[in-house]
Amino acid sequence: MKTRILIGLSTAGSAVAFIGNPNAALLSRTTSATANIPQPLWASTLEDVDTKKAEADDDENKEMSFGDRMASSGMASAAAVATAAVNAAVSMKPLDAPDVEKSYVALDKTQQELDEEGLPIVYDKDLIEQYWSKERGALNQRWGYFVGKAVPFLTKMTTLFIRDGKITDKEIPALSRQARVDLQDLGPTFIKAGQMMSVRPDVLPQPTLDELTKLQDSVVPFDTEIAVQQIEKELGGPLGQFFTSISEEPVAAASLAQVYLATLNDGKNTKVAVKVQRPSVLGTVSKDLYVLRRAAEVFQGLVDRFAPQQRTNYVALLNEWAIGFYTELDFSNEARNQQTLRDMMREKNIKGVTVPKVYHELCTRRLLVSEWMDGKKLSDATTEDIARVTPFAQEAFLTQLLEVGFFHGDPHPGNLLLLNEPTEEGYELALIDCGLMASINDVDRDNMISAVIHLANKDYASLVDDFIKLKILPEDSNRAAIIPLMDKALSPYVKGGGAKKYEEELKKLYGMEDSDMQSTVGGFQAMTQDALTVLNDIPFSIPPYFAILGRAIVTLEGIALTGNPNYGIILESYPFIARKLLREDRPEIQSALQEVLYSGEEGDSGLKLTRLLALLNNAAGAVATRDGAAFVDLDAVPENGLGFKEGLKFVLSDDSESLRNLLEPEVDSxxxxxxxxxFRKAISDAVVALTPPRPPALPFLGDIFPSAPKLDEIRFPFLLPGSAGLRDPSLSVLTIKELTDAVAPKLTQADEIFALGLSDAATEFFGPDVGAFVKGESVFSAKTGELVIAALRSGAIGETDALSPEVVNSVIEAVSNTLSLVRGANSETSGIEKELTAAIDNLDENESARLKDIVAQITERSIARAIERLSVVDRVLGS
Incomplete structure (x- = not known):
């Protein structure tokens, strides 16, 4: 027979619902010694398990199954008793409202107005506690209603498990339907929780998704007459004073508000969306937050009782979500958020995604009027459309989160509109409903960026440091125990594909791919042991701001998985991270960039040119991978990546400021x-060309004429520039070899290795012609060397201001002319000239100016360096 086992899962980017429980026959072998420990939150699917051997003794099998069910029943009873005890203890404690001082939710803390029920318009801990103290009876009634819905549902699931040993497929539709109905009955707070889970096709079975998706549309609207009264009350005048028309029915009804299509009374009949808040919804939400807070206290008590080593404050996580949810009911705050987000996305030049314009003069605490956008919810779009716009949405979110630190905390499909027609600016997607926005400070953003880099590169040792900085792990973490478990837990997630792929990868990792019962049980035991090690020995914690961040990532990842079942958010976000590393010039980003470009084998701290080229390609979206196309390969240049033309443009663009600053000393080197x-090659060729040929040998007499002296050993007078590079030349008598060694000291072994690396990298990235150019082959002719020697002997160089702009420009022009001559003399280098010309022609005005300035600075520093070396020679000879 075949057995399918589903265990609840929680991954780095996925929140997963409980659908089934472990088969009792398997778990009895692994949990008998840990009956009081909650089951690990890992994902594992054991399919096609060959149990013929287990069925050999049918009676024994039945007896074991019955015993296991009894054991499960006992465990369920024990858990129920423990829950009741913790609940009783919690009910005796005073319940404080969440502290807003530690919240990441973006809200206006300056207002302290109360509504008709005595609740603060803007979240305020003390005022909410005052309200709760007067509403104790109503709160207890709401708690009782919640328990009345939750307990029967959980009891039914437990009963099915005890009876059948699992939740069978035939039971899932009815359970899903009941869950959806219960969430609807519980009201707006719980409806939003269900909506969040409706976008996880990798986690929930299709019948459950179908039911939860109905929560997007099945909210019953309130009467339009009431809505009109509310609009007129908020605006302080008759409807016609502000609008020339309004739809008879709402075009959308959500858990907190409903939206009407109206036209402004502005003489232009401008279409707008009028969002009206549900009557008395603030009181309902406040009571629900009390209920959820109490439920969180019960859950926290169970965690403290059964897994006291865990440090996650689940109450704090709930608090952060609660503050955000409460804040969503302040439409004035939403209007400010929406305008800020709109301005930011335009400033950052985000492509494809827009935010509707806000009409602030018509916005109040319960009313929001904004630009009307013709489109459909992303949940109603085809998978092809979702896949097409996912890159836009991803870029917009990553910019919000990692660059600006102000991000949309509720990007579910209903808040993403696929426009019927692109706007004039080319926008195809509209991001709406900005009631829940969160802020992340620079330090946390930088640590997140570092974590993505290390996770994408499979650098788990450094990832531990990131998690410590993010307060996920304590400073005294046992690295030896954590690192291998990180590899097992996170590597399958990085490969993408969501929870279903995660299950498959875990099966491979623990050797549970075949149908052999023994190997499957062994793999399951090993996985369970690792999970228990995480629970018991590693005191990790989830920071409160992850309550909103995790919700946003889970939702966006679920949407992306709908369009692409193999979507992996870590690898998909890496090009954005690469662009950020190249662009920003803050010390923290520079440090991260240095780590990528310079870190390597111990003792090797120089610039890794291949990594530089790889990073440029990563930033352009071409990523070389390893380990089954799951992790970024820093040390490989992707095939079909950037060409020289695109690479030069990218380096000179505004997006590479950090890289240019970091590489300035490297470029000089x-x-x-x-x-x-x-220079040494050109002078060497010139010496050969200028040395007179040896006189011919005479017949029978042989070489009777003395050979010509070696030109590079003859001392010549040279007029060299002064130490300051000004017009104060000094006479020096030295050989051409001494002159060459002074101006261009011989390369050290390290220099030669670096030069070879430059040549190899140039050959790999730009082709053999550029590689030969970097080696100095066929760049300058012997004639060029002769001209340099003549100029030094005549004093033409020493009699000028060597650091003047005129000299710098003349040097640049001379090099350019030489390259042009080389093109005519050597057909092998014509490709270089064409490539350089095409690359320079591809630059815009700002990039061209930047290139000119950089070349001038480099040339000036090169001349100054040569003058310094010559001045030292002059002093030595004069002493």
Whole structure:
């Protein structure tokens, strides 16, 4: 027979609902010694398990099954008793409202107005506690209603498990339907929780998704007459004073408000969306938050009792979500958030995604009027459309989260509109409902960026440091125990595909792919032991701000998985991270960029040119991967990546400021090494060309004429520039070899290795022609060397201001002319000239100006370096 076992899952980017429980026959072998420990929140699907051997003794099998069910029943009873005890203890404690001082939710804390029920318009801990103290009876009644819905549902699931050993497929539709009905009956707070889970096809079975999706549309609207009265009350005048028309029925009804299509009384009949809050919804939400807070206290008590080593404050997580949910009811705050988000996305030049314009003069605490957008909810779009706009949505969210630190906390499909027609600016997606926005500070953002880099590169040792900085792990963490478990727990997630793929990868990891019962049980035992180790030995905690951040990521990942079942948010976000590393010039980002470009084998701390090229490609969206296309390969340049033209444009763009600043000393070093190499080769060729040929040997007499002296050993007078590079030349008598060694010191072994690396990288990235150019082959002719020697002997160089802009420009022009001559003389290098010309022509005005400025600065520093070296030679000879 075949057995399917589903266990609840929680991954780094996924929140997963409980659908089934472990088969009792399997778990009896692994949990008998840990009956009081909650089952680990890992995902595992054991399919096609060959149990013929287990069925050999049918009676024994039945007896075991009955015993296991009894054991399960006993465990369920024990859990129920424990829950009741904790609930009783919690009910005796005073219940404080969440503290807003530690919240990441973006809200206006300056207002302290109360509504008709005595609740604060803007979240205020003390005022809410005052309200609760007067509403104790109503709160207890609401708690009783919640328990009346939750307990029967959970009891039914437990009964089915005890009876059948699992939740069978035939039971799921009815259970899903009941869950949806219960959530609807419980009201807006619980409806929103169900809506969040309706976008996880990788987690929930299709019947459950179908039911939860109905929560997007099945909210019963309130009467339009009441809505009109509310609008007129909020605006302080008759409807016609502000609008020329309004739809008879709401075009959308949500758990907190409903929306009407109206036209403004502005002489233009401008279409707007009028969002009206449900009557008395603030009181309902406040009571629900009390209920959820109490439920969180019960759950926290169970965790403290059964897993005291865990440090996650689940009450704090709930508090953060509660503060955000309460804040969603302040439409004035939402209007400010929406305008801020709209302005930010335009400032950051986000493509494809827009935020509707806000009409602030018509917005109040319960009324929001904004630009009308013709479109459909993303949940109603095709999978092809979802896949097409996912990159837009992803870029918008990553910019909000990791660049600005102000992000939309509720990006469910109903808040993402796929426009019927792109706007004039090319926007295809509209992000609406900005009631829940959250702020993340610079320090946490930088730590998140670092964590993504290390996770994408499978650097779990560094990831531990990131988790410590993010307060997920304590400073005294046992790294030896944590790192291998991180590898097992996170590597399957990085590969993408959501929870279903995670299950498959875990099966491979623990050797549960075949149908052999023994290997399956062994793999399951190993997985369970690792999970228990995480629960018992690693005191991790989830920071409160993850309550909103996790919700947003879970929702967006679920949407993306709908369009692409293999979507992996870590790898998909890496190009954005690469662009950020190249662009921002803050010390923290520079440090992260240095780590990527310089870290490597111990003792090797130089710039990794291949990594530089790889990072440029990563930023452009081309990522080389390893380990089954799951992790970024920092040390490989992707195939079909950037060409020289695109690479030069990217380096000179506004998006590479951080890289240019970091590489400035590296560029000087590269130019120095290359120029020394090229100069020495040119002078060497010139010496050969200028040395007179040896006189011919005479017949029978042989070589009777003395050979010509070696030109590079003859001392010549040279007029060299002064130490300041000004017009104060000094006479020096030295050989051409001494002159060459002074101007272009011989490359050290390290320099030669670096030059070879430059050549190899240039060959790999730009082709063999550019590689030969970097080596100095066929760049300058012997004639060029002769001209340099003649100029030094005549004093033409020493008699000028060597650091003047005119000299700098003349040097640049001379190099350019030389390259042009080389093109005509050497057909092998014509490709270089064409490629350079095409790359420069591809630059815009700002990029061209930036290139000109950079070249001038590099040339000036190169001249200054040569003058410094010559001045030292002059002092030595004069002493």
């Amino acid at each position: 590269i130019v120095d090494i290359l120029s020394r190499q090229i």
